Each structure stands twice: as C-alpha cells, then as structure tokens.
Amino acid sequence: MGADTAEPAMRGGGGGARPSGVVVGIVRRAWRPYACVLDPDSAMGSQYLAEPLDTRIPKINLTTRQAEMLRGKLILVSVDLWDAGHRFPTGHYVRTLGAVGDKEAESEAILIEHEVNCAPFSPQVQACLPAKGWTIPEAEIARRLDLRDGGPSGKVLVCSVDPPGCVDIDDALHAYELAPGKYEVGVHIADVGHFIKGGTAIDAEAAARGTTVYLVNKRIDMVPKRLGEDLCSLHEKVDRLAFSCIWEVDAEANILSSRYEKTVIRSAGALSYDEAQARLDDTRLDDPLTASLRILNTLAKQLKARRMAAGALVLGSPEVRFVLDSETSDPTDVGIYKHKDANSMVEEFMLLANCSVAAATTAAFPKCAMLRRHPPPLPGAFESLKRSLGQHGFELDDASSLALGRSLDACAKPDDPYFNQLTRILATRAMQQARYFSSGAAPPSEYVHYGLACPIYTHFTSPIRRYSDQMVHRLLAAIIGWEPLSSDVLDARAMTDLTDNLNHRHTMAQYAGRASVGLHTLIFFRGKEVVEDAHVIKVRDNGVVVLVPRYGIEGVIFVCGAGERNPFAFDEAAETLRAPGCSLSTFDKVRVRIHVNTEKAHKPKLELSIVEPQLPARAG
Incomplete structure (x- = not known):
C-alpha cells in the first residue's frame, strides 16, 4: 500500500549470486485516504468496491447504504484493515469530493493523491506577517544598497521578465555598460528571508510544504498570498527588498568580479516574455530599458555558448500550454509552449546566479550548503x-x-x-532526476550537475516558490555578515531530513502538475474526435506508446487485446512490431484518432487509436 515500511529478512546468495530477501512483517502501514470512484458493477448487497484513482492501489471493500448517492462521484475512502487471505483491503467512506469530471472535484483529488497541503494558512502563520499597510522602514533602507532611481551609478534600471499574468515575481535583472567592453549585470531576487525567520510558524509551514504547486487552473502557494503576491513580489514601480548578485563582466560574459548585497529596488517594468521579445526585436526602440535588455540578451548568448561548449545539454520535454475560458476556466485550446530568446535570456542569468551562489556557500559552509545535483545517467540507460x-x-x-x-x-x-x-x-x-542534498552528505566529486555541465549548483532564484532557495539565502546572508545561521542549518541530520522532504515535495508537485494537464486535456477533448499526427516513442510486444506533438498527449495503443491473437511479431533487437505489409518502430510517424472513452461513465479516459498506417485486423 504505497510506501509501507517493511522488515526484510536476507537470504544467502552463495557463489556470487545476487542476494535476495523476503518481507516477514510490516512495521508501519503507509495508509492514507484515497480518492476513489465506486464501481457500480461490484455491488453485493451493501458491499461495493471503490476504485482508487492511483492504479497502484488495489480496490477497497466498502460497506455503504448511500450507493445511489455516491454513483458517479469522486469520494474519499480511508483503509481500515487488510486481513490475510482477503484479496482487497477494507475501508470506510470519508466524504464526497464532487462529480466525476467536475474540474474542481478532480483537481482536489489530484492534490489529495499527491499529498499537496491546500489547507488555508493557520492564524499562527498569518500572525507572522507584518501589519497591514506595512512599508519598508527607513532604518532598513539605510542598511541596504539602494538601487532605486538608478542606484549609486545612476544607471541601474531593473526589470522583470515572466510569463503573462505572473503575480509572484521572484526575480529581476539589470545591465548597463561600465566602459567599452565592460558591463555591470545584476540579478535581484525577492528577499523572502526578511519576512520568514527560522524557528517561526511561517518557516515551519513553508519547510513542510516545500514548494508552490502549479495546476493548470490554480496555484497552491508555499507562503501566504500576501507575502508571495504583494510584500515580496517584485512589482513594477514599487519599492521592494531584494537579495542581489552583481557582477562585472567583459564582452564575452567572463566574470571579472562579483558581490552579493541586500538591496532595495524599484522595478522599472514587469514585462511578459512576449513584451520583452518585442523590445529585443524592434530596432526602432532605443530607450534605456530596451538597451538594458539588449545587453542582457547579448551576454546571455555568450553564457549559453560557453555552457554548451562545456557539455551542457539542451534537453526536451513537451511543455503543454492551455488557453482557458475567462468565465468557466475550461480549456478552449491546447498546444506546446514555444520558447523565445527572452526566455533563454532570463534562464541564463538565473543559472549564473545559482552557480555563483553554490560556489560561494559551499566554500564558506562545506558541510551544510544546500545544493542540487544531477547524477550522470546509469550504465545502459541509453x-x-x-x-x-x-x-x-x-x-x-x-x-x-x-x-x-x-x-x-x-x-x-x-x-x-x-x-x-x-x-x-x-x-x-533516460536520465536520472536532479535532487537536493546537503554538501556534507556527499563527496565533492558527486556535486556535479550533469545536464548543466556544472561542477556545483543550487537553487537561489525562486524563494517565493521553493523553500530550498530560502535556506540558500540564509547561508549567503551569513557569508556577507547580515545575520548568523541558526543551529538547525548546521545540523547534518536536520539538513538531510529537510532535503529528503524537499525532494519528495518537488516530485509530488511535478506529478500533480502533469495530472492536472491530463485532466484539462480530457476536458478539452470531451465530445470531440480529432485525427492528428503522432510519433512512436516506445515499442512493446503488444503495442506502442505514441506522442502527439500538437497537443503534448502521450498514450499507449495496443495492437491486440487480452486473449486476442497478436497479428504482429515483436523484433526486440530492432524494437519493432512487424506484420505483413505493416511495421511500427520508435520514431515512426503515424496518424491517430483522439477521443474520450465514456464506456465506464464513472471513469472516462482519453483514448488513442492508429488510423494510418492501417493495422492488421484484430482477431480473437
């Protein structure tokens, strides 16, 4: 049942054989409430089977006299016991989430299944926020580097570049020419650490949540909205506290000097990627903000070229973008997100800041720096x-x-x-996942981030959305003498527990986001039947997995059903299915029909079928 804690017994493996084991007892059950649908065909009196949405979990025996009310509903079921000799565990009804297919009910089920805490923030957490009407005290401004109104040089012009509609703005940038072939560049990150201190209720809550979770139709915040959308968010033309990385670089983007400062900034513009790109492309514009963006873009291309030459990888994943109806929030269109130069410009400077801060914090705190590594692929992965x-x-x-x-x-x-x-x-x-870890938990040879070809890396640039970044801010603040570290940061066991939780929360957030994409894709295709190009990405002995680039949809298509004769022969070496006049291999282009299968009204699903090439007839 999920991740039960088991007590293993080892069996010998003489002669170099691989050791094996057998579970002799369950120390602790990992039971939790599960989002389920009632199987209407399973009725035996008042006994029913509830089907968990998580297909890894078996059906759950449920006794209920409310079956008619629960038909077609998403319900929450808790497991009570699983007797030896019984095929399924027994549980009880907890509550109804809503109708199957209802966007809000399905979204709540996604959050429950991925252990996302979406409860309102407690009064104790809210009490940690400043009083309404708070403004930056003059004493706080006096102890920081003031970059408003151009800063000491008079040339600093800060702006942010984000997706359209972004309200939790973590980062901003500036650049200007110091002298021919020499530039100052700044990355300015929301100073969440000013408002969240170690040992407080709001810090404990942020650490437990670990990350902001993004669904297609909503965002589950790691910190209260007033903090993420107002007090910390780097809105334009508003004074904000920041933690800044400032470099002097040459025309090839080589770093000549660097420093880290607690700052006060006032963004000159909160731009979308499209707005920033329009400024980069419009040769008629020569205003200071556009000039700053062009310097940043030119230097970003130098940074990227150097990363590529060092072995950084340009990887890929289908990034789905939905257009939602302004009233119903139902998807009206779906497609793949396209990246522009403006996206790459921001990414390069966020990477530069993360790499720089990783090196600085690890040099100062070699046993407790918060880092992120991406291990090399496992042998045989490709x-x-x-x-x-x-x-x-x-x-x-x-x-x-x-x-x-x-x-x-x-x-x-x-x-x-x-x-x-x-x-x-x-x-x-084919690659391994990147993970957070404490520098004291691994030798320096294992710090490397394979995908970025970077010897040491961390997350510093999104403290509104990631708790890891808040910990990195505390380390950097201690380095510049801003405030001392708390004892828990120096505790190796505490740091390991923290990174374990952050890795788990990050993974669950990714899965929840993908599940939300799947839900909205299902909603989009209700009542539609679409034929579209697809590519085979995996071949099995009884079918293929295809990816539809237009919609970012992925699905399994079986060439035979259970008990049917398979008309294809599987060539495992060539990873190909072969039949007279037809074959299917990885990378093959096919045409597929996309529709929603509602045969099981309590569990509709998106279904794909190949229409070109014509497959051999299936026979029993």
Missing part, C-alpha cells in the same frame, strides 16, 4: 535509444555530457523537423 537511433543511421555517444550533446545535435532529419526534438525528449527520460 541502450534502447541507441538501438532505435541505429535503425535510422544515427549513433549516440554517451561517454560524456559533451559527447552526448554533440550526438544529439547530429540526430536531425531535413524531412522530419520533429525528429531532433523527439530524440531529446527520449534522452531526457
């Missing part, structure tokens, strides 16, 4: 992809990240512009 690419005449070299990056660049087909992107998506999936 074997399947290598075989598939080999069928198309390409060779994948994974000896190093640099070799892998060059191989990925070479995997391109003039007649198939999506081939390279698909290769990068599959390569990304």
Whole structure:
C-alpha cells in the first residue's frame, strides 16, 4: 500500500549470486485516504468496491447504504484493515469530493493523491506577517544598497521578465555598460528571508510544504498570498527588498568580479516574455530599458555558448500550454509552449546566479550548503535509444555530457523537423532526476550537475516558490555578515531530513502538475474526435506508446487485446512490431484518432487509436 515500511529478512546468495530477501512483517502501514470512484458493477448487497484513482492501489471493500448517492462521484475512502487471505483491503467512506469530471472535484483529488497541503494558512502563520499597510522602514533602507532611481551609478534600471499574468515575481535583472567592453549585470531576487525567520510558524509551514504547486487552473502557494503576491513580489514601480548578485563582466560574459548585497529596488517594468521579445526585436526602440535588455540578451548568448561548449545539454520535454475560458476556466485550446530568446535570456542569468551562489556557500559552509545535483545517467540507460537511433543511421555517444550533446545535435532529419526534438525528449527520460542534498552528505566529486555541465549548483532564484532557495539565502546572508545561521542549518541530520522532504515535495508537485494537464486535456477533448499526427516513442510486444506533438498527449495503443491473437511479431533487437505489409518502430510517424472513452461513465479516459498506417485486423 504505497510506501509501507517493511522488515526484510536476507537470504544467502552463495557463489556470487545476487542476494535476495523476503518481507516477514510490516512495521508501519503507509495508509492514507484515497480518492476513489465506486464501481457500480461490484455491488453485493451493501458491499461495493471503490476504485482508487492511483492504479497502484488495489480496490477497497466498502460497506455503504448511500450507493445511489455516491454513483458517479469522486469520494474519499480511508483503509481500515487488510486481513490475510482477503484479496482487497477494507475501508470506510470519508466524504464526497464532487462529480466525476467536475474540474474542481478532480483537481482536489489530484492534490489529495499527491499529498499537496491546500489547507488555508493557520492564524499562527498569518500572525507572522507584518501589519497591514506595512512599508519598508527607513532604518532598513539605510542598511541596504539602494538601487532605486538608478542606484549609486545612476544607471541601474531593473526589470522583470515572466510569463503573462505572473503575480509572484521572484526575480529581476539589470545591465548597463561600465566602459567599452565592460558591463555591470545584476540579478535581484525577492528577499523572502526578511519576512520568514527560522524557528517561526511561517518557516515551519513553508519547510513542510516545500514548494508552490502549479495546476493548470490554480496555484497552491508555499507562503501566504500576501507575502508571495504583494510584500515580496517584485512589482513594477514599487519599492521592494531584494537579495542581489552583481557582477562585472567583459564582452564575452567572463566574470571579472562579483558581490552579493541586500538591496532595495524599484522595478522599472514587469514585462511578459512576449513584451520583452518585442523590445529585443524592434530596432526602432532605443530607450534605456530596451538597451538594458539588449545587453542582457547579448551576454546571455555568450553564457549559453560557453555552457554548451562545456557539455551542457539542451534537453526536451513537451511543455503543454492551455488557453482557458475567462468565465468557466475550461480549456478552449491546447498546444506546446514555444520558447523565445527572452526566455533563454532570463534562464541564463538565473543559472549564473545559482552557480555563483553554490560556489560561494559551499566554500564558506562545506558541510551544510544546500545544493542540487544531477547524477550522470546509469550504465545502459541509453541502450534502447541507441538501438532505435541505429535503425535510422544515427549513433549516440554517451561517454560524456559533451559527447552526448554533440550526438544529439547530429540526430536531425531535413524531412522530419520533429525528429531532433523527439530524440531529446527520449534522452531526457533516460536520465536520472536532479535532487537536493546537503554538501556534507556527499563527496565533492558527486556535486556535479550533469545536464548543466556544472561542477556545483543550487537553487537561489525562486524563494517565493521553493523553500530550498530560502535556506540558500540564509547561508549567503551569513557569508556577507547580515545575520548568523541558526543551529538547525548546521545540523547534518536536520539538513538531510529537510532535503529528503524537499525532494519528495518537488516530485509530488511535478506529478500533480502533469495530472492536472491530463485532466484539462480530457476536458478539452470531451465530445470531440480529432485525427492528428503522432510519433512512436516506445515499442512493446503488444503495442506502442505514441506522442502527439500538437497537443503534448502521450498514450499507449495496443495492437491486440487480452486473449486476442497478436497479428504482429515483436523484433526486440530492432524494437519493432512487424506484420505483413505493416511495421511500427520508435520514431515512426503515424496518424491517430483522439477521443474520450465514456464506456465506464464513472471513469472516462482519453483514448488513442492508429488510423494510418492501417493495422492488421484484430482477431480473437
């Protein structure tokens, strides 16, 4: 049942055999309430089976006299016991979330299934916030570097660049020319640490939540809205507290000097990516803000080129974007998000800040720095992809990240512009996940971030949305003598417990976001039947997995059902299904029909089927 804590018994493995074991007891059950639907076909008197949305969890025996009221509803069921000899556990009804297919009920179920705390912040947490009408005290301004009105040089012009409608603005930038071939660049991050102190109720709550969770139709905040959307958010033309990284760089973006400062800023503009891109593209504009953006963009391209030369990877994942109805919030269109130069510009300077701060905090606190590593791929991780690419005449070299990056660049087909992107998506999936850790928990040789080709990395740039960044801010504040570290930051065990929780919360947030995309995709395709191009991304003995680039949809298509004769032969070495006049291999382009299957009214699902090429008839 999920992640039960088990007590294992080891069995010997003489002669070099791999050790094996058997579970002899469950020390602690990982039971929790599960979002379920009642199976209407399972009735035996007042006994029913509740089907958890999490397919890893078995059905749950439920006794209820409210079955008619619960049909077609999402319900919360708690497990009570699982007797030995019984196929399914027994549980009880907790409450109704809403109707199956209802966006709010389904979204609540997603949050429950992914352990996301969406409860209102407690009075104790709210009491940690400043009184209404708070403004920055003059004494606080006096102890900081004041970058308003151009700062000491008179040339600092700060702006932020974010997705449209962003209200929790973590970061802002500035750049200006110091002398021919020399520039000052600043990354300014919301100073959440001014409002959240270690040992307070708001700090404990932020640490427990770990991260802000983004669903398609809502955001579950890590910190109270007044903090994230107002007091800390770097809105334009408003005085805000920031923690700033400021560098002097040359024309090739080599760092000549760096410093870290607690600052006061006043953003000259809160731009969307499209607005920033329009300024970069419009050659008629020569105002100071546009000039600053152009310096940043030019330097960002230098930074990116240097990262690529060092072995950083351009990876891929389908990033789905929905257009929501302004009244109902139902999706009216869905597609893949397109990145522009403005996106890359911001990304490069956030990476630079994260790398710089990682090096500084680890040098000062080698045993307790909060870092993020991306381990190299496991041996054999790319074997399947290598075989598939080999069928198309390409060779994948994974000896190093640099070799892998060059191989990925070479995997391109003039007649198939999506081939390279698909290769990068599959390569990304073969890699390990990045994880938070404390520097004292691993040797320096394991600090590396493989995907970024960076020897040391952390998260500093999003403290409104990530608790890891708040911890990094505390370390950096101690380095510049702003305030001392609390004892828990220096406690190795406490830091390990914290990073374990942050890794778990980060993973759950990602899964919740993907589930929300799946829900809104299902809503979008209700009542529709669409035929669209797709690409095979995995071949199994009884079917294929396809990806539909237009919508970012991924699904399994079976070539035979249970008990049916498989008309295809599976060539495992070539990862190909073969039948007379038809074959299916990884990277093949197919046409698929997309529709919502409502055969089980209590559990509708998105279904894909291949219409081109024509598959052999299925037979029993």
